[in-house]
Amino acid sequence: MHIGTFLILTRSNYQVWATRMRLHLEGLELWDVAEIENAPRKKDRQVMSIIFSTISDKITRELEVEKFARETWQLLKVKERSGKSFHG
Numbered sequence: 001m002h003i004g005t006f007l008i009l010t011r012s013n014y015q016v017w018a019t020r021m022r023l024h025l026e027g028l029e030l031w032d033v034a035e036i037e038n039a040p041r042k043k044d045r046q047v048m049s050i051i052f053s054t055i056s057d058k059i060t061r062e063l064e065v066e067k068f069a070r071e072t073w074q075l076l077k078v079k080e081r082s083g084k085s086f087h088g
Contacts (some may be wrong), residue, residue, distance in 0.1 A: 009055040
């Protein structure tokens with residue numbers, strides 16, 4: 001799986017990052033992993049790897065690494081929508 005050059009999530013670009021990330025995951029047929037509970041472990045780890053390779057180090061340090069990709073995706077979305085943006 002090749003990510004190439006991908007936009008890094010910072011405190012100011014969540015909407016653009018999320019749109020591009022969703023399209024990327026859809027293209028890899030992995031988007032469902034970010035939406036469903038109990039996704040197969042291998043696919044879940046693939047999505048987590050992609051997400052964490054595209055967020056800034058500062059945001060990574062702020063995150064409690066969630067157990068599943070779905071939880072991580074939801075945490076990023078809730079944090080943005082609550083106005084408690086990351087300090088990245």
